[in-house]
Amino acid sequence: MSIFSGERRAERAAIRDARSGAGPTREGVEPGPNPGAVAKFGLFGEVLTIGLMMALVALPVVTLPIALAAGIRHIRRFVAAEDSRASFFWADVRTGLLRSLALGVPAALLAAVLAVDILLAGSGALPGGQIVGLVGWAGLLVLAVALLIAAGEWEPELGWRAAVRAVPQVAFGDAVGTLYLAATAVFVGVVTWMLGPLLIAGLGCAALAVAAVPERRIPERRIR
Template structure:
C-alpha cells in the first residue's frame, strides 16, 4: 500500500512538473514570461502565435479603415496602424487605445499630407484616363508614366507612415523617405507590390480593403526587418 501511495504521489508531482514546464514554455514563446538562460529570446515574440497575429492584422485593417474613412486622414491612420502592429509583434503594450492616441497626434498635421496625396492621385488618374481616350499622341507612354506616378505616390505614403513618430512628425517622416528607399531598393519594390495588391483586391471586391490594408501595415513593419535578420 505504501509503495502504491508513493507511486501515486510521484506521478502527481511528475504531472505538475510537466504542466509547469509547458506553461513556462508557452510564456517563453509568447514573450510574456522569462526565457531559459540557454535560449536566446525571440526577436518578435508577438509574431510566434500565428493565429493571434492574423487576428491582429484584421483588427488593424478595421481600425485603419475607420480612422481613414475621410481619405485625407488615411496617412495618419496608417501611421497609427503600423505603430500598433510594431508594438504587438514586439510583445509590448498594444491596447487599441494607444492606436487612437497615435491617430490623435498624427491626424491634424497629416491632413496636409493626405490632401496633397489625394490631389496628386486625382491628377494622375485624370492623365491616365485622358491617355486612354486616344486624343493625345503618345498616350501609351503617358499612361505608363501615370501608373508609375501612382506607384511612387503609394510607396512614399507607406514608407512615410512607417517612419512617422510623434517626435519626428510628418516633416521628418517625409524627409526620411528618399534615404529609406535608397537604402533598400528591393524592399521599396516589395512595398510597391503591396500597394498594387491593396488596389487590385479593393477593385475586385471593395470590402477586401479592410484585410488588405492591414496586410499592408504588416508589410511595412516586416519588409525592413528582413535585412536586419540576416
C-alpha cells in the same frame, strides 16, 4: 510515468509561452525575437482588426497618411509583445491628424490628377495615350510607396516633416525593401479592385509589410 510526462509537457508549454511573450518570463529563458508574431492566428486577427480601424480613419482619403502611420506603430507594438491596446492607436491618430493633412491633401490631389490622366489615356482622347497611361500608373505606384515609407518613419516626437525627408534615404538605402513595398501597394490595389471590403485586409497587410520589411535585414530580429 503519466505524471512526469504531464510535467514535461507543462514545462515545455511554459517555456514556449515565455519565449512568445504570452506568459511570464522564466529564469534562464530569453524571449524570442518579435514574440507577438509567434501566434500566427493571433497576428492574422490583429492585422484584420487594425485594418478595420485604419479604414475608418482613412475614410476622408486625406487622412490616409495618419491611418497608415498609426496602424504601423500598432503592429510594431503587437509583434514586440508590448502594450498594443486600441487606445494607443487612437492616441497616435489624435496626435498626428491635423499635421498629416499637409501631406494627405497634396497626395490626394496628385492621386486624383494621375487617375484622371489614366482614364483619359484609356479613352483614346489623348495622343500617345499608352505612354500617358504608363506614366500615370507609375506615378501612382511611386506615390503609394512614398506614403508607406513616410508613414513607417513617422514618430509623434519627430513629426511629418522629418518622416517625409527620410523617404529618399530609406527608398534608395534599401532598394529591395522598396520593391517589397511596391508589391504591397500593388497587392492592396488589386484586392480592393476585386472586392471593395478587402481594403480592410489590404490596409492591415500594408501596415504589417512596412513593419516587417526593415526587420528582414537583421536575421536575428526577423518576424517569424
